[in-house]
Amino acid sequence: MSQSNIAPQIKLIALDMDGTLLNSRGEIPDENRKAIREAKEKGIEVILSTGRSRLTAGDHADSLELNSYLITVNGSEIFGPGGELITRTPVDSKVMEWMWNLSQSHKTKFWATSCEQVWMNEMPENIHDHEWLKFGFDISDDEIRELIHKELRTKGDLEITNSSLTNIEVNALGINKARGIQKVTEILGISMENVMAMGDSLNDIAMIEESGWGVAMGNAQDIVKETANAVTGTNDDAGVAKAIRKWAL
Numbered sequence: 001m002s003q004s005n006i007a008p009q010i011k012l013i014a015l016d017m018d019g020t021l022l023n024s025r026g027e028i029p030d031e032n033r034k035a036i037r038e039a040k041e042k043g044i045e046v047i048l049s050t051g052r053s054r055l056t057a058g059d060h061a062d063s064l065e066l067n068s069y070l071i072t073v074n075g076s077e078i079f080g081p082g083g084e085l086i087t088r089t090p091v092d093s094k095v096m097e098w099m100w101n102l103s104q105s106h107k108t109k110f111w112a113t114s115c116e117q118v119w120m121n122e123m124p125e126n127i128h129d130h131e132w133l134k135f136g137f138d139i140s141d142d143e144i145r146e147l148i149h150k151e152l153r154t155k156g157d158l159e160i161t162n163s164s165l166t167n168i169e170v171n172a173l174g175i176n177k178a179r180g181i182q183k184v185t186e187i188l189g190i191s192m193e194n195v196m197a198m199g200d201s202l203n204d205i206a207m208i209e210e211s212g213w214g215v216a217m218g219n220a221q222d223i224v225k226e227t228a229n230a231v232t233g234t235n236d237d238a239g240v241a242k243a244i245r246k247w248a249l
Helices: 032-041 054-063 093-104 142-155 177-188 204-208 222-227 240-247
Strands: 012-015 047-050 071-072 077-079 087-088 109-114 117-120 132-138 160-161 166-173 195-200 213-216
Touching: 012 177, 012 240, 032 047, 032 117, 032 240, 047 054, 047 177, 054 071, 071 087, 071 177, 087 177, 093 109, 093 142, 142 160, 142 166, 160 204, 177 195, 177 204, 195 204, 195 240, 204 213, 204 222, 213 222, 213 240
Parallel strands: 012 047, 012 195, 047 071, 195 213
Antiparallel strands: 071 077, 077 087, 109 117, 109 132, 132 166, 160 166
């Protein structure tokens, strides 16, 4: 991340989706669409870097006509401009089963992302028949969340983040959005110094920290704001458009 107060030349913009690109209704504000189009016209690459799977992120990427790289499931998968799979890093099915049992013993809500679909509060009959990318706990009780967090840390070899204050997201160790963006910059021949990354949650911290210009949303968790070079407007106030126009254009 740049130590200066002046943004470097931006050649690639990496956007988180929920709480960032999308407003509270799950829509892309028109102002964001316009600013993204302006950035693309200036020759700046715009990519989505999301905790969502391709199944739930692809339509938004298509609607923006990005025709670029797509980083999904917190960096577990990267897809190319033609929709081709470039990398995939799964979570061991035994570890998935262990996390599912953990959620059952604490009676929490959960979701699990396989390569084919997202399972909500249910799992397939044979977990080991599927290739898995992420497990997520949704826990409103602070004490139980901390307890599960501790068990996950004790287990080790896991990448633990969140995408909201009440959830915990678990990927394979070393998998995060920053690694995904780094892979894309290597393919494009761009330096991480020329990347502007924008997000609101813990799963965005790595990319905000390692990009040349990290931007936190106005609605971001405090630790994300403390990590970023700058803070923009909220996701309901087209903060993405404001940031693109202020620091990239």
